[in-house]
Amino acid sequence: MFKDKTLLGLILAVVFMMVGVGMIVALLPQRVVDLDGNGRSVGYLASAFAFSYLLLQVPMGHLSDKIGFKPLLIGGYLLCFLTGLVFYLATSSQMIFFARFLQGAGEAPVWALAPALLSLKYPLAKGKVMGIYNAVFHFGLTMGPFLGVILAQGLKSKEIFLVYSFACLAGAVVIYLLVEAPVKKEEQTTGLLDYRILWELVKQGQMFLCLIGITFYGTGYGIFLTTIxxxxxxxxxxxxxxxxxxxxxxxxxxxxAQAITGPLSDRFGRNRFMILGLLLAAGGMMMTPVSHFPLIFWVLTIASLGVGIFHLASMAFLNETVPDSLKGTISGTYYLFWGTGMLFGPPIMTRIATSVSFQASMAGYSFLILLVAVGMMKIWGWKSPAKKQNLYE
Known part of the structure; x- marks a missing residue:
């Protein structure tokens, strides 16, 4: 598997980019403060990124079903290369926010299209390869801050944006040289994006419940980065x-969690891992407000494992509901719902935490994802269901 050039290329490219993202994410708020003289507009860093990221998910997924994944992946990496240059050259916070808009557009295919490409390349082991990709993705984010601290010893903080920029350029080169377009068994879609297709997908009971869970997962991911x-x-x-x-x-x-869940869900089915992930996340988050050091690290780690398990299992589940000609579209739909939860959920949680209590906000969120888990158990049960045909077969 690791001898395959496509998997190797996607892994190397995403490591380059995500290490760079990990290096710059802590620098951006200070960059805005330095340019504005205050931190009143720092919140727009998230909004500018999320706006383009959400706006492009489904159209980009549909476009990939028409023209293929590789051109859009290369374009995404090149757009992030330009983003880094704008970060470096910025003379106002408005330029920083514009660069974040570009970054959201550039990262959209990296998040959504690479897993879709891998699912076509490895139809019998999609959970495993998608788990490997997503695990490496987050490993890069983990290592980025540490490498950033090391580089800061010899570089100005502003110059680290150039490191990020050229890391993304290196990723684009790797994609161009190593990634091969999968051979589809079905004809590619040729029409304009028809949102009726999405509605047909969403209105199914199982699909709808999964997308609700994905939205709450996006909220949980955002909570880990903001409220907690x-x-x-x-x-x-x-x-x-x-x-x-x-x-x-x-x-x-x-x-x-993603590296382990991938091959296990290939063998035992996606539903039980989606349910397990939600239960772990709910339990960990419910215990967080009343936990103290060092126990709080354990409960937060349990919740994080739950988030990772649900992410991989739900992504593979959605991927199996559509034919090859809609893999990009369904991946874009996944991150549309995920991004919606991440954009709107944390501010609501923060408002509840400040007006009532943090414990109340976490208890309410945990209760909601428990309801989704119970709904999944009611529909699917704990055992793996027999594999069903997708919607358009």
Missing amino acids: PAFLLQEKGFNPLGMGLYFSLFYMAISL
Whole structure:
């Protein structure tokens, strides 16, 4: 498997990019503060990225079903290369926000289309290869901050944006040289994007419940990056070392969960791992507000493992519901719902945490994902169902 040039190329490219992302993510807020003289507009960093990321997911997925994955992947990496240059050359916060808009557009195919390509390349082991890709993806995010600290000893913080930029360029070159377009058994779609197709997918009971779970998963991912860190800093008195350990454990747990879940879900079915992931995430998050050091690291790691397990299993499940001609479209749909949850969920959670309590916000969120898990158990049961034909066969 690892001798395959396509898998190797996708892994190398995403390592280059995500190590770079890990290096710059902590620099961007300070860059905005330096340019504006205050931090009042820092929140737009997330909004600018999310806007283009969400806007392009489904259209880009559909376009990949027409023209193939490789051109869009190369284009995404090149767009992120330009993003890094704009970060470096920026003379105002508006340029930073514009670059984040470009970054969201550039990362959209990296998140969604590479797993779809792998599912076509390895139809009998899609869970395994998608798990490997996503695990490496988060491993890069884990290593980026550490490498950034090392590079900061010899480079100005602004120059690290150039490292990110050329890492993305290297990723584009790797994709061009190594990634091969899969041979599809079905004719590619040729028409314009028909949202009726998406509606036919979404309105199915099983599909709808899975997409609801994916939306809550996006919220959970966002909570780990926003609401929980704020709680750890303000309520638990975490120092920078503790926060660094927290983020490292989060990304490592997701990487480990996806690497393990992939081959297991290929063998035992996706549904039981989706349910298990939701149960672990709910249990860990429910225990977080009442846990203290060092127990809190354990419960957060358990919740992180749940997030990673559900991510991989739900992605593989959706991928199996459509023919080859719609793999890109369904991957884009996945990240549309995921991104919607990540964009809107954390602000709601933060509002509840500040107006009521952090414990109330986490309990409410845990209850909602438990409801989804119960719904999945009611529809599918715990045992793996017999494989069904997809919607368009």
